[in-house]
Every structure is written in C-alpha cells, then in structure tokens.
Amino acid sequence: MDMPGEYGSYVTAxxxxxxxxxxxxxxxxxxxxxxxxxxxxxxxxESVSVDSKTIPAKKGANVWVTMGTR
Structure with a gap:
C-alpha cells in the first residue's frame, strides 16, 4: 500500500x-x-558464498529449509 500511485495499483503489482x-x-x-x-x-x-555468518537466519528459517527452495 506504500507504493507510489504513479506505478499503478499496489494490488496489481x-x-x-x-x-x-x-x-x-x-x-x-x-x-x-x-x-x-x-x-x-x-x-x-569460485569466490561466491553465502552462509549464516553473512546472512543471519531469521525466526522461522528452519521451516524454509524444510520446505526447500526452487
């Protein structure tokens, strides 16, 4: 709902x-x-990595891991 009106309806977006x-x-x-x-x-x-030290897990993160990713 905070989207500027010039971009159209926030519901459509x-x-x-x-x-x-x-x-x-x-x-x-x-x-x-x-x-x-x-x-x-x-x-x-070869130098790209992501781990819990670079991106901390938020509350409920274990549910996401269980569900898997695309």
Whole structure:
C-alpha cells in the first residue's frame, strides 16, 4: 500500500509479483544477471558464498529449509 500511485495499483503489482514468483521469473532474472556478470568478468563464481555468518537466519528459517527452495 506504500507504493507510489504513479506505478499503478499496489494490488496489481502484488499479484504480478506473486505470479512471477510462482512462475520462476525472479530465478530466471537472477540467473541471467549472474551469468552475464560472470561472462563479462565482473564476478568470479569460485569466490561466491553465502552462509549464516553473512546472512543471519531469521525466526522461522528452519521451516524454509524444510520446505526447500526452487
């Protein structure tokens, strides 16, 4: 509801966001950005890591791990 009105209805934006999430659009976007950055020599995939020290687990994180990821 905090979205500026110039972007249209927040309900439409939310529905579109959810649909894109369910269809895997965000995964495709992130993979494409990663691949292009790697091909351009902007990142090294050998040095990329994420662990609990870089991103702390929030309350309920164990439920997400149980459910799995896409």
């Amino acid at each position: 939310w529905r579109r966001f959810r649909r894109w999430q369910e269809e895997g659009v965000w995964d495709i976007i992130l993979q494409t950005l990663r691949d292009r950055a790697h091909q351009a020599g902007l990142i090294s995939l």
